[in-house]
Amino acid sequence: MGSTCIELTASRDPRVYPDRPWVGVGVVVWRGDRVLLVRRGNPPRLGQWGLPGGAQEIGETLFEAARREVFEETGVKIRPTAIITAVDGIVHDKQDRVEYHYTLVEVLAEWVTGEAVPQSDIGDTRWANADEAAVLVEWSETLRVIQLAAVMRDRG
Numbered sequence: 001m002g003s004t005c006i007e008l009t010a011s012r013d014p015r016v017y018p019d020r021p022w023v024g025v026g027v028v029v030w031r032g033d034r035v036l037l038v039r040r041g042n043p044p045r046l047g048q049w050g051l052p053g054g055a056q057e058i059g060e061t062l063f064e065a066a067r068r069e070v071f072e073e074t075g076v077k078i079r080p081t082a083i084i085t086a087v088d089g090i091v092h093d094k095q096d097r098v099e100y101h102y103t104l105v106e107v108l109a110e111w112v113t114g115e116a117v118p119q120s121d122i123g124d125t126r127w128a129n130a131d132e133a134a135v136l137v138e139w140s141e142t143l144r145v146i147q148l149a150a151v152m153r154d155r156g
Helices: 002-011 062-074 130-136 140-155
Strands: 022-031 034-040 053-055 077-092 098-113 122-128
Touching (some): 053 062, 122 130
């Protein structure tokens, strides 16, 4: 019985019902007038369209995390250019307990090379213009970040 408890503790995902927020990146990748969207293959927001990204690793800068996450999820190589904003990604369960808590640093980036193909935990990928993104994306914070990124990009 003791080994079962150790095994369950060791296999628990620390990102689910965390004891602290996780730092992650979300990446607004532009290719011309289109932004890269991914359909999430894992919770939180399973099945929803959003931005590529994920948890930052120890020793990794935000821009390194952005490059790695976009490549791991889509096979696309990018050039990060700026920090857009930070977003609280907090998801509560039915009992109002915090199931996921991410502090997401949103990064602006330009496409360099590669075709967007779903990899790792991504169900689908798509390049979308602003109107298409507004229809596909459910989380209002993602839409707000895309709009902020468009303004930043236009200003140079």
